[in-house]
Amino acid sequence: MSTRRDFLQNAGLLTGGSVLASALGNESFAYFKNSVMPSDRVNIGVIGLNGMGWANAATAMRLPGVVIAALCDIDTTVIDGRIAELKSKNIDTSKIAIYSDYRKLLENKDVDVVIIGTPDHWHALQMIHACQAGKDIYVEKPVGNSIVECNAMVAAQEKYGRAVQAGQWQRSQQHFGDAVNFVHTGKLGTIRNVKVWCYSQSSPMQPKADAPIPAGVDYKTWLGPAQLRPYNRNRFHYSFRWFWDYAGGLMTDWGVHLLDYALLGMKETAPNTISAVGGKYADPRAASETPDMLNVLYGFDKFSVSWEQTMGITNGNYGRDHGVAFQGDNGTLVLNREGWEVIEESRSANKIIVPLKRSVDNGVEKHWINFLEVVKSRDFSKLHCSIQEGAKVATICQMGNIAHRSGKQLQWDHAKKQFTDAAVNAKYLSAVYHNGYSIPKI
DSSP: OOOTTGGGTTGGGOOOSOHHHHHTTOTTOOOOOOOOOGGGOEEEEEEOOSHHHHHHHHHHHTSTTEEEEEEEOSBHHHHHHHHHHHHHTTOOOTTOEEESSHHHHHTOTTOOEEEEOSOHHHHHHHHHHHHHTTOEEEEOSSSOSSHHHHHHHHHHHHHHTOOEEESOGGGGOHHHHHHHHHHHTTTTOOEEEEEEEEEEOOOOOOOOOOOOOOTTBOHHHHHTTSOOOOOOGGGSGGGGGGSTTTOOHHHHHTHHHHHHHHHHHHTOSOOSEEEEEEEOOSOTTOSOOSOSEEEEEEEOSSOEEEEEEEESOOOOGGGOSEEEEEEESSEEEEEETTEEEEEEOTTOSSOOOEEEEEOOSOHHHHHHHHHHHHHHHOOGGGOSSBHHHHHHHHHHHHHHHHHHHHTSOEEEETTTTEESOHHHHHHHSSOOOOTTOOOOOO
8 A cells, every 4th residue: 555655765766967957947857747646745835936945846846746836935026937937847837826925835734845945034933833834844054044043943843843854965965975984984094174165256246226126026024034124136035145134154155065064074063162264355345244255263172173265266275166174194085066085195104095086966856855755754863964963063154153253262162052252142142033023932
C-alpha cells in the first residue's frame, strides 16, 4: 500500500541540469509530470518569489509528487511574471492559490510545506507562524536577522515539532563533506588558523532619490517589522541585504555558507572572543550601510577563525574569490564551491598533496531531496541543515557584525548565550521591531 512517505524512495536517482539556471528562465526548466496518487503528494506554498525563493520552487517542482499549491508575494508584478512563466512551460496554474498576505497562505489547509524566500528581516516571524500553523518549512539563509530571532526560531521548531530545513545547500554537496572528512583525519597536522573569505564583484551602490512606491507593491507589508521609510529602490528586492534594517551584508549573505564549514571542520559551535575592523572603504558615499570591507577574528581555545570580505575586488586568497582554508602544520586544505585541494607545507616532513577534487553534484537539488525525505519520515535527525544548525552559524555571523558595529572586542558567554557586555546585549542582541510587530513568545 502506498503512503505519503513512499514517493521519494527513488528521488535520489533523478538527474538533470542546473536548477538555479532553470529557475532563472533557462529552457531546461522542467516540471515533473508526476502520476502519484493525490494522497502521496506534497503541496508546497512559496512565500517570496524572487531569487532563491523561486529557485527553491523550481527545484521542488523537479521532484516526484511535489505540487505548487500556493504563491505569495507583496509585488503583483512578480506574481504575474511567475504565473506567466509557469504557463509558458505548459503548467496548469488554475488551481494555484495566490496571496499577498502570507498569513492567509498559512491558513490554507491544503499546503503541507512552506518555502520562505523573503528578505532576512521577515524570516523569523514567518517561520514561527508557519510552525504554529502546522507546516513544514524550508527557510532561506540566514535564518534570522538577530541572535534573539535565531533562538526563537529554534524554540518554535522544538515546541511545534515541524521539519525545518535551512537553505544552506552546501551541506548537501559531496565535495564539501569529503573535504571536512579529510580535515577530521588529522593529516593536516595541528590547525592553528582557519581563513574564510568572500571577495564580491558587486560594487558599492550609488545613492538614489526616494521615489513613489511602484504600482502593485504593498510596500508597508514589505517593511513589516522594520521601521517605516520612504520607498527607495536601493533598499528593495536584491539590494535590501546592504541595510541593517533588513539584513547583514556579505557577512550574513555569504558568511553563513562559508563560516559554517569552518565550524564543521573544527567541530566547534561558538568562539570565546570576537573582534572586527572594517567600513565603507571603497566609497564612503555609497548608499549601503553594511561595510564593503570587513575583517573579523574569532578566538577559540586553540585556534582562530578569520573572516575577510571585500566588495568590488575578486582577486581573493589562493586565487579564489571565496573559500575556506584550514591551515595545518603539514598542509593547507582549500575549499570552495568549485572543489577542494590540499597544498603542502614545504617545511613539513609529512608530505601531503591532494590535487583539486571538483564539485560533481547539484547541492540545491540534493538539499531538497533530503528535506522531502525527512518531511515523509519525520526523522529530523537526518536533516542536512536543521534550524538548529542554521541558527548556530547565523549567530556566528551576527557576532561578527555586532563586533564591527559596536567597535568593541567582545567576549561570548557560552552558558547564557549572550555577550558579557550588557550594553552591547541591550543594543544589538535583538532586532528592533516596529509597526506593532513582535516575536511571539514560545
